[in-house]
Amino acid sequence: KAGVTQTPRYLIKTRGQQVTLSCxxxxxxxxxxxxxxxxGQGLQFLFEYFSxxxxxxxxxxxxxxxxxxxxxxxxxxVSTLELxxxxxxxxxxxxxxxxxxxxxxxxxxxxxxxx
Amino acid sequence: DQxxxxxxxxxxxxxxxxxxxxxxYTNSMFDYFLWYKKYPAEGPTFLISISSIKDxxxxxxxxxxxxxxxxxxxxxxxxxxxxxxxxxxxxxxRSASNTGKLIFGQGTTLQVKP
Numbered sequence: 472k473a474g475v476t477q478t479p480r481y482l483i484k485t486r487g488q489q490v491t492l493s494c495x496x497x498x499x500x501x502x503x504x505x506x507x508x509x510x511g512q513g514l515q516f517l518f519e520y521f522s523x524x525x526x527x528x529x530x531x532x533x534x535x536x537x538x539x540x541x542x543x544x545x546x547x548x549v550s551t552l553e554l555x556x557x558x559x560x561x562x563x564x565x566x567x568x569x570x571x572x573x574x575x576x577x578x579x580x581x582x583x584x585x586x
Numbered sequence: 587d588q589x590x591x592x593x594x595x596x597x598x599x600x601x602x603x604x605x606x607x608x609x610x611y612t613n614s615m616f617d618y619f620l621w622y623k624k625y626p627a628e629g630p631t632f633l634i635s636i637s638s639i640k641d642x643x644x645x646x647x648x649x650x651x652x653x654x655x656x657x658x659x660x661x662x663x664x665x666x667x668x669x670x671x672x673x674x675x676x677x678x679x680r681s682a683s684n685t686g687k688l689i690f691g692q693g694t695t696l697q698v699k700p
Contacts, residue, residue: 475629504687513592513675514630514690527687561629574620575688577629 473498475578477562483584489550492581496543496564502526503545504575505537508559517560520545549583557585589613590678592691600699605663607694609676612657616678620688621650621661624673633674634661637681666698 476495484490496503505517516529520539537547543564549556559582563575591610599605607621617638622630636643636650636659643650649662663670673695677688 506688506690511692513590513692514677514688516687516689519687529687563629574632574635577622577631579627579629 475562475564475576477560477578477581479581480579481582481584483586484552485586486552486554488552489548490552490583491546491548492560492562492583494545494547494562494564494578496545496562497576500564500566500576501543502565503539503543504563504565505545505547506561506563507531508561508580509557514561517547552585554585557583559583588692589616590676590689590691592674592676592694594694595692596695596697598697598699599666601668602665605661605666605670605696605698607661607663607674607676607696609659609661609691610657611659611678611689613678613680613689614657615680616689618679618681619650619652619659620677620679621648622675622677622690623670624675624693630675663696666696668698668700671696671698 478493502521504519506514508514518528519526523539534550539545559580561580563577589612620635621633623633624630634645634648636652652659673693675690675693677690
């Protein structure tokens, strides 16, 4: 069974540009969450999607957005990139919404560097 | 406001000994706690979890202890093995919120020396 797949794995952008990251969850999983990992900050929750609906959103500015498609694949977009957006962006999927129904399965992440 | 804190950025133990990783939280609404392990260039992988109705959960060499009154949880690894060397994140959630939102600590890097 394939795991969570994130593309691209690495990318470099300059300030002011925008970026779109993609996540394909484990087959059959309907919930997709996104997290940002930066040194010293741990993993910070961005948002969660379930059945194409955003269920929860973290404390990030509106430049960060996402969506989920009918096949459960998800994308997140960051517009007007800032240097501080450099981070590892992790996608996680679960069978159902709610972590107590099963742990989250993480992808390997997309490493974004903003110059 | 860091609701989940791992105050030790790093820990080094000898192979075969016990590793104890600690985590504190501030939000009394959290009722479900998890530990994840992360190797470099990989995503975090689930290790073990505990519900607030329990104070201990074991899975092989891994045991998580929860002290609700102190808002503290710990992960014990016995015996520690070199392959356990990784970054360990504790995480908390409110199960009643029924979302995939986890609040993570900053992580503790464990090094197990042969």
